[in-house]
Amino acid sequence: MTTDDTRLTGADARAWLLAYADRVRRDVDELTDLDRRAGDGDFGWNIATALDRARPTLTDIPDTALPPDAFRAASDAHLGAGGTSGPLFGLWFGRLAQGPGEPWSGPALAHAFQSAVQAVCRLGNTDVGQKTMVDAMVPAVKALEAEPLAPAWRGAVARAARAAADGAEATRDMLARRGRASYVGEHARGVVDPGALAVAWFFQAAADTRAAA
Amino acid sequence: MTTDDTRLTGADARAWLLAYADRVRRDVDELTDLDRRAGDGDFGWNIATALDRARPTLTDIPDTALPPDAFRAASDAHLGAGGTSGPLFGLWFGRLAQGPGEPWSGPALAHAFQSAVQAVCRLGNTDVGQKTMVDAMVPAVKALEAEPLAPAWRGAVARAARAAADGAEATRDMLARRGRASYVGEHARGVVDPGALAVAWFFQAAADTRAAA
Amino acid sequence: MSRYVLNDRDTFVRQAVEGLEAAHPGLVRMHDDPLFVTRRVPARGKVALVSGGGSGHEPLHTGLVGTGMLDAAVPGAVFTSPTALQVREAAQAVDTGAGVVMIVKNYTGDVLNFRIAAELLEDRHRVEVVIVDDDLATTSEDESAPGRRGTAAVLAVEKICGAVAETGAPADRVRDLGREVVARSATLGLALEACTNPMTGTRSFDLGPDQIEFGVGIHGERGIGTRASGTAAELVESLVRPLVEHLGLRRGDEVLAIVNGLGATHSLELGVVLREVRRSLAGSGIAPARSLSGSFVTSLDMRGFSVTLTALTEDLIELWDAPVRTPALTW
Amino acid sequence: MSRYVLNDRDTFVRQAVEGLEAAHPGLVRMHDDPLFVTRRVPARGKVALVSGGGSGHEPLHTGLVGTGMLDAAVPGAVFTSPTALQVREAAQAVDTGAGVVMIVKNYTGDVLNFRIAAELLEDRHRVEVVIVDDDLATTSEDESAPGRRGTAAVLAVEKICGAVAETGAPADRVRDLGREVVARSATLGLALEACTNPMTGTRSFDLGPDQIEFGVGIHGERGIGTRASGTAAELVESLVRPLVEHLGLRRGDEVLAIVNGLGATHSLELGVVLREVRRSLAGSGIAPARSLSGSFVTSLDMRGFSVTLTALTEDLIELWDAPVRTPALTW
Numbered sequence A, B: 001m002t003t004d005d006t007r008l009t010g011a012d013a014r015a016w017l018l019a020y021a022d023r024v025r026r027d028v029d030e031l032t033d034l035d036r037r038a039g040d041g042d043f044g045w046n047i048a049t050a051l052d053r054a055r056p057t058l059t060d061i062p063d064t065a066l067p068p069d070a071f072r073a074a075s076d077a078h079l080g081a082g083g084t085s086g087p088l089f090g091l092w093f094g095r096l097a098q099g100p101g102e103p104w105s106g107p108a109l110a111h112a113f114q115s116a117v118q119a120v121c122r123l124g125n126t127d128v129g130q131k132t133m134v135d136a137m138v139p140a141v142k143a144l145e146a147e148p149l150a151p152a153w154r155g156a157v158a159r160a161a162r163a164a165a166d167g168a169e170a171t172r173d174m175l176a177r178r179g180r181a182s183y184v185g186e187h188a189r190g191v192v193d194p195g196a197l198a199v200a201w202f203f204q205a206a207a208d209t210r211a212a213a
Numbered sequence C, D: 001m002s003r004y005v006l007n008d009r010d011t012f013v014r015q016a017v018e019g020l021e022a023a024h025p026g027l028v029r030m031h032d033d034p035l036f037v038t039r040r041v042p043a044r045g046k047v048a049l050v051s052g053g054g055s056g057h058e059p060l061h062t063g064l065v066g067t068g069m070l071d072a073a074v075p076g077a078v079f080t081s082p083t084a085l086q087v088r089e090a091a092q093a094v095d096t097g098a099g100v101v102m103i104v105k106n107y108t109g110d111v112l113n114f115r116i117a118a119e120l121l122e123d124r125h126r127v128e129v130v131i132v133d134d135d136l137a138t139t140s141e142d143e144s145a146p147g148r149r150g151t152a153a154v155l156a157v158e159k160i161c162g163a164v165a166e167t168g169a170p171a172d173r174v175r176d177l178g179r180e181v182v183a184r185s186a187t188l189g190l191a192l193e194a195c196t197n198p199m200t201g202t203r204s205f206d207l208g209p210d211q212i213e214f215g216v217g218i219h220g221e222r223g224i225g226t227r228a229s230g231t232a233a234e235l236v237e238s239l240v241r242p243l244v245e246h247l248g249l250r251r252g253d254e255v256l257a258i259v260n261g262l263g264a265t266h267s268l269e270l271g272v273v274l275r276e277v278r279r280s281l282a283g284s285g286i287a288p289a290r291s292l293s294g295s296f297v298t299s300l301d302m303r304g305f306s307v308t309l310t311a312l313t314e315d316l317i318e319l320w321d322a323p324v325r326t327p328a329l330t331w
């Protein structure tokens, strides 16, 4: 375990994911409602259940663990959740779980998220502008890469959180071209994509761990 | 055809039944609603359909016809309607159709209705006080019999109408012991029995024909 | 405004029967004016089984016409008994000389019209009547009252009478067996939402979001009490316990359990209910020898379900298992 | 508050499958952890047919496991695709060496998870995938879009693939025939009332009393337009006309007509709908060679129906008629 506060440790990743799980659990109805308005209403429950399932595994991760250990727990739980978001988030976290086996510097983190979002775009046959989770993932990666030399991971992730939130917000006026929302045409307009919103919450959750850190 | 205005002619019975059919058609929703609240909601439709079916046959009855001809048309239509009220009203009108083959005096009319209600009580295995159509039929017969020497049928029927209306109203506070309403216990209390109400309307309908006569 | 798909009320039932025939041209045949349904290929040399009643309970009875079950079904208007004339014509059409057994759910209108039909047929046909009165919620002290309603146990009666009739049993044996099934059966139902009127769209009664109506029948009328809702396990227990008690079931007894959807109940829900029925019975040491789950005896679009238990004998099990081939029940 | 009968959301599907098994112990078997359903008596020496998807559409797919149809069905949570792991385990359990054909309704989640499962199985199993995308309402110009949804034509695909698999046909023949049925099929549906969420009881969308939602799928989402309601004849015509046009049907063509209730639609209504479908087709000189009507591919408690037409060949008719014995479909 490193004490270098600029690098993401396993304990940091654990706290981050637990904070994200808390956020999703708390605001699950918001996600459900968005998916209800432009989808089939199961998204909130899907990912809340997955994250609840990850919780005990995450809690058991020792302080000496590395980031991939934490992300692997999240990946496994999402892969066991089904739906569309299950395998996609499973793959996203799965790619992060293939990141470096040491605390992550800003650039390492940017690199890991870059590889993760590419995998999601490939599996989902999608790219930005189609009203999906990648509309938050891609801007987040750009923000992480924008200042590759940023020493502290927290600062980079805080910027990524703002970019992801803007990205999610931008899905509001889009017509969906992927997933179930693509079937409802204009009815999806005005509704933020819940997958993108969850991604924004994920990046914001890192900030919530700051006080505790 | 007699012109003796004190006796019920076939034309009188025809006008009476047509007026009754009009009344039921006009206020069918009230009957439906009562049966909905303490039964299964089909009563209004049952008898309105039966009477509508009788209408052309009734209209075709010549002025020279006798009361049984008119009542037979009503009986046949009710027998073709099913339900509980179908066969019971079918029998009621059927007995009237077996009445004298000449214009009816007050006593003849009282006698015919007396025989008709007895048949209904037997087939329905019921008597007054069980919240059914006979709670209007029996008082009406009593009113017809009360002044057996009443010369004009109209006067007798007007009294019968008041008695039937009171009888129907009295069903409001009864617990039902027959028919579907008997299954809902206290829920039937406060609801006038639609069968009894229809009987009251039937007797009242005679009055509606007076102006025309 | 109606939330039903139909053309108009007057033709609703008739057109639905046309559709039934179109879906199962090899099994059933529609007769018009008066309306009734018979097997496509008439059975000969066996007792003819005739049932019927108001419509709105489909697939009962029209969907149960076929080999091993009914010979004819007579549908009335929605929730309205068919006429005696319809019943008479149907019985005449299917009696090939061995007589007729009429299976009648205990409702004043049905009993009146079937009995009148039986009287009309009397001189030229042998007619036996089985009255089905399984609904425990309507047990009454009053001897002269109409008695318990007939609900989903009619399925067991039609299946078992159908099977024994197929073996060539005489009319009195079919009748007696039907009455035995009635005596061995009891049903209780509950609703989470009342049914709606086909024309007006209004509900026959209202329930709060956390309420159920206990002891409902199949005509949209209220039951015997509005209660708090609960888990599937709790709801099922409240139905099964009185049934077990009423039938005097004991550890090791063999029963048939019928879980019946009342109309708008989903197949997933009925699965959960059957699971809970088995668990509840297991608590009394009873394992259902046979189970059936589905929406067979409906109350238009009512949301809810009923549970029927029939105490079985080896003979009854064999008759229940006998092959059946109808639009709604085939094995 | 839920208006569904259940114990809790997490166990809803699993407990429903327990009930299915209890109702049909001779036909299906439940496998737990991961959850899937297989035939009670495994078939040998034939291609294994595996399907599945989110729950809430029952009796699809779990109720279609049995002789002449599926070998395994994999249910996800309500409206949620099953996981790739579940699919892999189910396929492994039923492949007896002749390979697996997966029948997948075209939804992003289903396609993702079945494809991942197929990849996981690739090295030790022969796997073919048939994607069903019959819902005309979701036709799109966009080549890269997810494409049309899979809805009730999946019934025809499963029945016909099931029948040909039973004859010992190889995997590629079963796959090709499945794809042929898909190419020959189209579906359109409409709702009179949206489905309600199992936990909250809220409707997925609202309609006025005189409105219908045209072009709905089976997940409670809105369709392609809110329209004025109408008679059964008018509603059916609005669905059948585009289907006939899309499939290029001509006078004298033989078709299979499937009238499918979406959940809370009554059997009487489905009868009327089938009648109207036949009349509408008759207007184009087409008489359905085969018709099926029932609630097979549901959308929880949605009120509404879909019509599927499949252009038939003599071969397809024969396969459709072949015997089938499953909880929900038997002939």
Ligand SMILES: Nc1ncnc2c1ncn2[C@@H]1O[C@H](COP(=O)(O)OP(=O)(O)O)[C@@H](O)[C@H]1O
Residues within 6 Å of the ligand: A035, A039, A040, A041, A042, A043, A044, A046, A082, A083, A084, A085, A086, A088, A120, A123, A124, A125, A126, A131, A132, A133, A134, A178, A179, A180, A181, A193, A194, A195, A196, D079, D080, D081, D107, D108, D109, D110
């Ligand atoms: N093709 C795709 N690529 C990437 N993300 C997608 C795709 N389709 C849908 N999504 C995301 O998945 C989310 C919905 O997930 P979920 O509710 O689990 O799926 P389903 O539509 O199967 O119910 C959407 O909010 C969107 O962000």
Ligand SMILES: Nc1ncnc2c1ncn2[C@@H]1O[C@H](COP(=O)(O)OP(=O)(O)O)[C@@H](O)[C@H]1O
Residues within 6 Å of the ligand: B035, B039, B040, B041, B042, B043, B044, B046, B082, B083, B084, B085, B086, B088, B120, B123, B124, B125, B126, B131, B132, B133, B134, B178, B179, B180, B181, B193, B194, B195, B196, C079, C080, C081, C107, C108, C109, C110
């Ligand atoms: N046993 C009976 N004897 C006489 N009248 C009865 C009896 N049972 C019911 N009724 C009458 O029938 C009416 C209901 O008729 P209807 O709605 O056709 O019957 P159902 O209960 O079969 O729907 C009641 O309002 C009552 O007046």
Ligand SMILES: [Mg+2]
Residues within 6 Å of the ligand: A035, A039, A040, A041, A042, A043, A180
């Ligand atoms: Mg969703």
Ligand SMILES: [Mg+2]
Residues within 6 Å of the ligand: B035, B039, B040, B041, B042, B043, B180
């Ligand atoms: Mg009534």
Ligand SMILES: [Mg+2]
Residues within 6 Å of the ligand: B040, B042, B043, B083, B084, C054, C078, C079, C080, C081, C109
């Ligand atoms: Mg009635």
Ligand SMILES: [Mg+2]
Residues within 6 Å of the ligand: A040, A042, A043, A083, A084, D054, D078, D079, D080, D081, D109
């Ligand atoms: Mg989903």
